[in-house]
Amino acid sequence: MAKSRRSRGAHGDRLEARQVKPPSDPELIALRESKIVPVMRQLQSDDAGARTAAAVAVSNFVRETKCRKLLLREQVVHTILTQTLAHPAVESRAAGWEILKLLAMEEEEDFCVHLFRQEIMTAIASAAEILVKRVPSSGTSLFEASGEENGFMLRMTASIVSLLTALAEAGDEMLEVIGTTDTILQLLFTLVCRGGGHRNLRADSLGCLIVLCEDNVQLAEKMIASGGHQCFETMMAMKNDRGNDGVRACAVLHNIFASLNTLEHPPRIPNADDAALIPTLTNSVSSITEPPAGTDWPNIVEQQELALETLASICANLSANPGGSREANGGNASEEAEADGGMDEDEDEDDMMDEDDEMGEDDDDDEMDEDEMEADMAMVTGADDDDDDDGINDFPALKALLQETVSGLLSIINLSDVDERTMRLQGHALTVLTNLAWSVSLFDFTDEQNAGIKKAWTPSGHNIWVHAVTTILSRDTADLERATEATSLAWALSRSLGAEAPVAADEHKKFISLYMSGSADYRAAQDEANNKADPLQSLGVKCIGVLGQLALDPAPASRNRDIGNFYLTLLGHLPRAPAADAVEALNQMLDIYADENHACDKDVFWKDNFMSRLEEALPKVRAMVKSVDRVKNAELRSRADEVLKNLDRFLAYKKKHKPSMM
Numbered sequence: 001m002a003k004s005r006r007s008r009g010a011h012g013d014r015l016e017a018r019q020v021k022p023p024s025d026p027e028l029i030a031l032r033e034s035k036i037v038p039v040m041r042q043l044q045s046d047d048a049g050a051r052t053a054a055a056v057a058v059s060n061f062v063r064e065t066k067c068r069k070l071l072l073r074e075q076v077v078h079t080i081l082t083q084t085l086a087h088p089a090v091e092s093r094a095a096g097w098e099i100l101k102l103l104a105m106e107e108e109e110d111f112c113v114h115l116f117r118q119e120i121m122t123a124i125a126s127a128a129e130i131l132v133k134r135v136p137s138s139g140t141s142l143f144e145a146s147g148e149e150n151g152f153m154l155r156m157t158a159s160i161v162s163l164l165t166a167l168a169e170a171g172d173e174m175l176e177v178i179g180t181t182d183t184i185l186q187l188l189f190t191l192v193c194r195g196g197g198h199r200n201l202r203a204d205s206l207g208c209l210i211v212l213c214e215d216n217v218q219l220a221e222k223m224i225a226s227g228g229h230q231c232f233e234t235m236m237a238m239k240n241d242r243g244n245d246g247v248r249a250c251a252v253l254h255n256i257f258a259s260l261n262t263l264e265h266p267p268r269i270p271n272a273d274d275a276a277l278i279p280t281l282t283n284s285v286s287s288i289t290e291p292p293a294g295t296d297w298p299n300i301v302e303q304q305e306l307a308l309e310t311l312a313s314i315c316a317n318l319s320a321n322p323g324g325s326r327e328a329n330g331g332n333a334s335e336e337a338e339a340d341g342g343m344d345e346d347e348d349e350d351d352m353m354d355e356d357d358e359m360g361e362d363d364d365d366d367e368m369d370e371d372e373m374e375a376d377m378a379m380v381t382g383a384d385d386d387d388d389d390d391g392i393n394d395f396p397a398l399k400a401l402l403q404e405t406v407s408g409l410l411s412i413i414n415l416s417d418v419d420e421r422t423m424r425l426q427g428h429a430l431t432v433l434t435n436l437a438w439s440v441s442l443f444d445f446t447d448e449q450n451a452g453i454k455k456a457w458t459p460s461g462h463n464i465w466v467h468a469v470t471t472i473l474s475r476d477t478a479d480l481e482r483a484t485e486a487t488s489l490a491w492a493l494s495r496s497l498g499a500e501a502p503v504a505a506d507e508h509k510k511f512i513s514l515y516m517s518g519s520a521d522y523r524a525a526q527d528e529a530n531n532k533a534d535p536l537q538s539l540g541v542k543c544i545g546v547l548g549q550l551a552l553d554p555a556p557a558s559r560n561r562d563i564g565n566f567y568l569t570l571l572g573h574l575p576r577a578p579a580a581d582a583v584e585a586l587n588q589m590l591d592i593y594a595d596e597n598h599a600c601d602k603d604v605f606w607k608d609n610f611m612s613r614l615e616e617a618l619p620k621v622r623a624m625v626k627s628v629d630r631v632k633n634a635e636l637r638s639r640a641d642e643v644l645k646n647l648d649r650f651l652a653y654k655k656k657h658k659p660s661m662m
Contacts, residue, residue, distance in 0.1 A: 028070060035061065036070045043079055048089040055084065055095025062102040077103070077118065085123055094152040097127070097159035104166040112170035120167070121177050124160055128187040131157055135190055142194055142201075158201055161191065165208040179212045179219045182227070188212075189231035199245065206235075206248035210306075213255035220259035224267060232256070236271070239280055244303050247284050250277040251310045258317055274314045275396035278404060281307040281314075285429070286408030301421045308428035311405065315435035318398055391452030398453070401436060402460045409433055410467045423482075430485040433464055437492030445498075461497045469493065473510045480539060483514055487542040494549035501550070508550045508559050512566050515543040535580035535636060544570075544581060548588025553598035560600045561608060564589065568613045574620035579628050580636055582621065586643045589614070590650050602659050611654055614647070621647060 023029055039061070042054035058076065061067035076099070084096030100120075104112055131153065134143045143153045164184065168175040178184055188205050195202035213219055223232045238249040254277055260266045284307035392399050409429040415422055440461070445454045472486040490511070494501050535541070544567070551563040567585040570577050593605045605611065625640040 023070070023073070028066065031066060032070050032074075035067065036074055040071075040074050040076065040079065043076075044083055048087070048092055051084065051087060051092045052089070052095055055092060055099060058099050059095065059102055062099060062106060065106075068103070068106060072103075077115070081118055081120070081123065085127070090149055090152045090156070093127070094156040094159070097156050097163070101159040101163045101166075104163055109170040112167050112174065116167065116171070116174050116177075120163075121174075121181065124164065125181050125183045127156070127160060128181075129183045131160075132183065132186050132190055135194060142191075142198060154198065154201065157187075157191070158204065161188070161201065161204045161208055164188075165204070165211060168208065168211045175212065179216055185219075185222070185228065189228050192231045193234045203244055203248055206245065206252055209252045210248065210255060213252055213259065215259060216255070217259045217262060220256045223256055224260070224269065239277055242280060242283050244299070246280045247303050247307045247310070250280050251306055253277060254310050254314060258313070261317075273396065274317075275400045277310070278314070278397065278400040281311050282400075282405045282408055285311070285425075286405075286411065301425065304425055305428055308425065308432055311401075312428065312432045312435050314397060315401065315432055315439055318395065318436070318439040391450050392456040393452070395453065398440075399456070402456055406433070406436075406460050406464065410463065413468050414471060427482070427485055430468065430482075430489055433468060434485070434489045434492050437461065437464070437489060437496050441492060441496035443496075457496065458500055461493050462500070462502050464489070465493050465497070465502050470504065470507065473507075473514070484539045484542065487511065487514070487539060487546055491542055491545045491549065494546055498549075498552070499554055503550055503559075508547060508563060511543045511546050511550075512562070515540055515566075535578060535633065536584075536639075538578070538580060540578060540581045541584045544584045544588060548584075548592060551588070551592050551600075553592075553595070553600060555600070557600060557603045560592070561604045564592070564600075564604055564608070564610055568610060568617070571617040571620065572613075574617065574624050575627065579624050579633075579640060582624055583636065583640050583643050586621065586647055587639075590643070590646055593654075594650075596657055596659070605654075606659055611651070611658075615651060618647065618651070 023032060039054050039057045042050050043058060045051055045054070058071060061071060080096045080099055084099075085093055087093055087096075100115065104115070131143070134145060134153065136144045141150070143150050145153055164178055168178050188209055191198075191201055191205035192209070195205060213223070222228050235249040235253055238245055239253055240246060241249070253272070254274055257272060257274060285304050392402075409432055412422075412429040413426050415426070418426070440453070440457050443450045443453055445451075469486050469490045472482060547563045547566065551560045567589050570585050571582055574582055589610075593601055593610070595601065621644060625637075625644045628637040628640050630637045
């Protein structure tokens with residue numbers, strides 16, 4: 001900690017060079033003497049040409065791990081900050097910025113923190129101010145400079161923008177400083193507006209703004225005000241571009257819309273809503289599903305990934321969409337799913353359990369060809385032609401997603417020739433569909449004003465289940481990561497579709513088999529890879545959640561019985577069974593058998609003696625709750641405490657309301 005505090009000392013201390021300690025390894029000693037020391041001396045030469053040549057050599061050395069580490073030991077960063085960036089020759093400054101950019105790309109995020117503590121933001125702001133002043137008031141050129149000097153300025157600008165993005169991604173403090181420094185923002189705005197002739201530079205500037213504008217109300221307001229209005233208008237025009245710039249502009253605009261929509265009185269901007277972005281994003285992911293010969297496939301995949309990530313964010317925020325959404329559907333889908341491991345708590349549980357009150361009601365397809373998919377989706381896109389579908393028109397983004405996007409996502413998921421890149425796209429596509437289904441599940445379909453939404457969603461949800469969930473589960477489930485994604489989607493779909501979910505006769509058994517065969521090993525692997533893995537987001541919990549929805553009335557008694565027996569068997573395996581799984585299973589059981597008017601209450605719960613089996617499991621449940629650490633797993637312990645309380649009340653209620661014939 002003491003060293004950390006010293007690094008935060010006064011400006012002079014930060015830039016004071018320390019004595020270099022030579023390495024002890026013979027190989028490194030030889031490498032240092034032959035390459036590193038000579039180039040470092042040359043980097044500090046009075047001759048501009050020598051400095052530039054040395055900077056080029058350093059840029060090449062940075063890509064080699066051993067050389068890079070030796071350069072850092074020789075305090076190359078200190079030399080660049082104090083000498084190279086301050087040199088009057090533009091070619092030297094350009095080379096210095098490129099070295100810092102490469103170091104940020106090759107090193108861990110701690111390097112960006114180190115740069116930040118070395119007052120790099122002051123240097124960037126100063127350079128940005130100089131660059132903006134060199135932008136002509138008219139014409140097509142980006143900078144007022146001769147051919148050679150213009151090239152160096154473009155290189156310097158590109159390095160600064162890339163470095164800004166790395167800094168913004170490395171920490172909130174750095175992101176905040178960048179987003180509130182006017183000279184830096186002005187440079188980025190200028191590059192977006194005037195960088196059409198330098199597409200990589202404009203694309204990188206848009207990429208930086210994507211990071212800066214996420215959850216940033218202050219910057220979003222600045223973008224639509226006088227300071228950034230021209231940039232905002234440029235991106236609004238650019239959003240219709242079907243290329244990389246259009247997708248990136250859509251991503252920035254979505255982040256701006258989402259941030260502005262958090263305001264109590266968000267500004268009304270014509271055509272500024274997510275629905276206007278969906279055509280471009282959808283085109284990006286549906287126009288190219290197989291890599292055509294002669295194309296830059298890696299860049300296309302990167303563009304498609306960004307489009308899918310933006311669509312996923314749009315879907316997660318449908319309930320807060322600035323495109324004219326009603327408030328009938330409640331909160332944010334991603335927040336709901338994250339808070340509850342993919343499912344809402346039963347908010348009426350306490351009332352239902354009150355002893356003074358009555359209990360209240362609360363076939364495998366492998367792959368589809370193009371003709372089949374078009375036929376399936378025709379039912380979806382024609383769903384809102386009737387007069388009674390006005391509800392969907394209140395949600396233009398949702399309407400656009402159902403009409404334009406779902407079929408393209410299913411096409412990606414059903415690609416036959418799959419490589420690593422395609423698998424990444426499929427994972428993103430599943431995330432989009434899952435977020436979409438979670439958002440739709442928040443609508444109250446008992447409310448007549450949402451009838452049009454239900455009518456539009458039901459055929460789409462049906463197709464997603466058949467051509468995504470069923471298709472994936474019918475394949476080899478050895479790919480547990482993909483199976484987990486499909487299970488998350490199935491949980492969301494089962495919540496939004498209810499009894500209309502197109503579940504095949506024994507399809508629920510696939511989720512039971514998936515839980516039994518892979519969830520424990522997969523969870524252990526996840527925990528080993530990431531000690532902070534959330535047990536409430538495990539494959540096991542998701543399988544249990546899906547099954548709970550599939551067992552709800554009016555599910556067939558045979559399916560309900562299979563799922564109930566599975567839950568009770570799991571509880572019987574306590575304390576070996578994971579606590580999160582047991583908590584979710586209990587929550588689902590209390591929900592399934594809450595209403596004695598449902599057929600499953602008498603035909604399954606009482607007839608199959610579930611009551612006594614729950615009572616037998618009660619001591620194990622109590623021990624399980626006590627075993628959950630309140631500090632390490634605060635949320636899980638809170639849920640465990642709650643479900644134990646509800647279980648006690650549930651059992652007491654059931655004893656008083658046993659059917660007379662039993």
